[in-house]
Amino acid sequence: MDALLLLVEDDLSVREVTQLGLQRAGFQVITARDGREGLALFRSRRPDAVVLDIMLPGLDGLEVCKAIRAESAVPVVMLTALSGTVDVVVGLEAGADDYVTKPFKMPELVARVRAALRRATQMTPSEVVNLGPLQIDLQAHAVAGPGGEIALTPTEFRLLVELARRPGQVFTREMLLERVWGYGYLGDSRLVDVAVQRLRAKAEPDPANPTLIRTVRGVGYRAGAG
Amino acid sequence: MHGFRARLAATVVGLVVLTALLLGAGSYLFVSRSLRSQFVDDALAQAEFDIAELATEDRLPADADLAAFEASGLAGAIQRRGGTQLFVDFGDGEAPYSSGFAVASTLTRVDPRLREILAAGRLGWQWLDLDGEPCLVVAGRRPAAGPDFYIYFPAGDMTAALTRLWQSLLIGGGVLALLAALAAGLITRGVLRPVAAAGRAASAIAGGDLSARLPVESADEFGAWAESFNRMAASLESSIAGLQEGRDRERRFVADVSHELRTPLTALVAEASLLKEHLAAMPGEAGRLGELLAADTERLRALVEDLLEISRLDAGSDAGRPAEFDAAALAAAVIADRCPGAALVVPGPLPVGSDRRRLERILGNLLDNASRHGGGSQVTASLRRDGADLVVVVADRGPGVPAGDLERLFDRFYKADAARSGTGSGLGLAIARSHARAGGGDLVARSRPDGGLEFEARLPVTEPLPDGEALETDG
Secondary structure (H helix, E strand, O other), X not given: OOOEEEEEXXXXXXXXXXHHHHHHOOOEEEEEOOHHHHHHHHHHHOOOEEEEEOXXXXXXXXXXXXXXXXXXXXXXXXXXXXXXXXXXXXXXXXOOOEEEEOOOOHHHHHHHHHHHHHHHHOOOOOOEEEEOOEEEEOOOOEEEEOOEEEOOOHHHHHHHHHHHHOOOOOEXXXXXXXXXHOOOOOOOOHHHHHHHHHHHHHHOOOOOOOOOEEEEOOOEEEEOOO | OHHHHHHHHHHHHHXXXXXXXXXXXXXXXHHHHHXXXXXXXXXXXXXXXXXXXXXXXXXXXXXXXXXXXXXXXXXXXXXXXXXXXXXXXXXXXXXXXXXXXXXXXXXXXXXXXXXXXHHOOOOEXXXXXXXXXXXXXXXXXXXXXXXXXXXXXXXHHHHHHHHHHHHHHHHHHHHHHHHHHHHHHHHHHHHHHHHHHHXXXXXXXXXXOOOOOOOOOOOOHHHHHHHHHHHHXXXXXXXXXXXXXXXXXXXHHHHHHHHHHHHHHHHHHHHHHHHHHHHHHOOHHHHHHHHHHHHHHHHHHHHHHHHHHHHHHHHOOOOOOEEEEEHHHHHHHHHHHHOOOOEEEOOOOOEEEEEHHHHHHHHHHHHHHHHHHOOOOOOEEEEEEEOOEEEEEEEOOOOOOOHHHOHHHHOOOOOOOOOOOOOOOOOHHHXXXXXXXHXXXXXXXXXXXXXXXXXXXXXXXXXXXXXXXXXXXXX
8 A cells, every 4th residue: 555645835837746746656645835734634534654844924834744743643744944954953853853944855754754654664573672670572563661661763664674773883973873774985974963862862771871772972873781 | 452552541640659759858848947947946036035134143153063054053944945055165274064964065066167157156956866866066155255155055956846847748758659659540541531432342353243333422622532433333234234134135036936946847847757658658859849849847856956055055054954974875775876887996984074055055056067078087085184174176188277266156147058958957066165165164165286177176175974883872
């Protein structure tokens, strides 16, 4: 079955051509013109992924993203006109998995959406990986901690699995970008930093003093105590 | 400023001390002279009374000797009237009368002229020391006949008073000098404070704080001067603000326009990328037009991207984001992405702490420029460390530009060859230089001796932590 995408974009031309492009790439696409309509459609249709413009009239993209995150781990790809500055980080911190800067080329957007969906739907062997107090069930995409189930987005889950499978090994930001997001060397390493922050906030006993996902200064991150 | 203040204070103190010295010395001299002359007058009058009125003919006959004098009781009478010591010379080899042991010896120091005055029958006087105490010796005899009287009037009290006077004057002078120094310090500070304030305000303005003003506290020359100074500063501030505002408005306009262009451009770019898939199916001319449309859309996209980037750099909102990475690996990735034919020369891995994106933009734009304008020649990128700098050199063997035009390469929208319209935005080198400078470095162009152009970017970088030292930090 083709994946169902929700596209929230206020500009008619951009919305129409993006819808066309995504449909040609094999997705089913439903569209919304603003944040409120987008959120309503999201709740009624439960799409497999959301492509969300940040600058929307009324309820803006960041708020929509936060509202979606509050109830779902669905992959969210932001469309942003604001690259290079803190705005991208703000969007990522709101819970987006990835972003594409306007103006974007259609294949680029399609690639980002496919990568995000792959993280969410990838079939994995039945396996449970342990990291400290966490039990990571690869097939069920579920993480159990001391306080019960921890809800992670597919991106955060993939990141955790990537690190937890090789505890102690140091991963550079570039390695994680490539393995989790599917970027080459020139990707935006802020994706990794913000995702690690969000993951720590959810999974670490004390996010201010991380013990499960540790920073290796000047290199990257690694999993494991000690 | 400080030296001037000290000189001014020293002058004031010097004047005050000199005045006090003159006044003190003058008053001391005056007082001591009048006290002494009063003392002498009193002593003379007393001696005259003692000789003429006390030692009368009937109490002391002219031929009296020591025994007769002692019997007369005159010694006691004279001594009660202020002449504490007494020496009487009866002449004719008779033993003299002496009231004290020391008295006789002092007479050897009597001035011969005193004896002449005495012989002439008049009263004479002389200052002498008696047992360390200053004394006035008054000598005289009765006009008719009789012994020579030497009456000693002690002046110890008077000289002690004079000593106390000059001591007081000295102490007073010292206190006055101290007060003068204090007052001079305060006064000069008061006088020079406006000057010091003006100096501070002027350096504040020179340092870029155009809002610096002087307090106008008085209606004197300083007040008028402060007002003029403030008027000058105000007009400077308003004209600079006007210029700045115009510049800001212009930059905001460019940023706004670029931003507004984005949305339609996003649609255009997406449409062009979809259209490309249909190009093959289009009949001849339409296909070619579609190709051109796609290419032009791409050019427009690059131009708007560059405009937005340079507006961000102009606005100074492009804050660096330092990270630690291998510059050699980054350069290899940028070359693969932007100019796959270029050669990379690196000494090995180049771990640095710097802003990754800045370096990527600088190197990428230099490579774009070399591949567009290098006439298809071999492009070489080399990276090395030079002290605290990372040096990036991108060279081509193309036609180059005349030496006089090298600096103009960094002008916005500059085209070295007016006839050949470039495919770039005309902003790439300006952006690269802005990035280099925003990162604390610089970017320069020069002609290669054997033909072609060479760009050298220098970026200060930090030393990454040595391998193996895995410090644990949060984020």
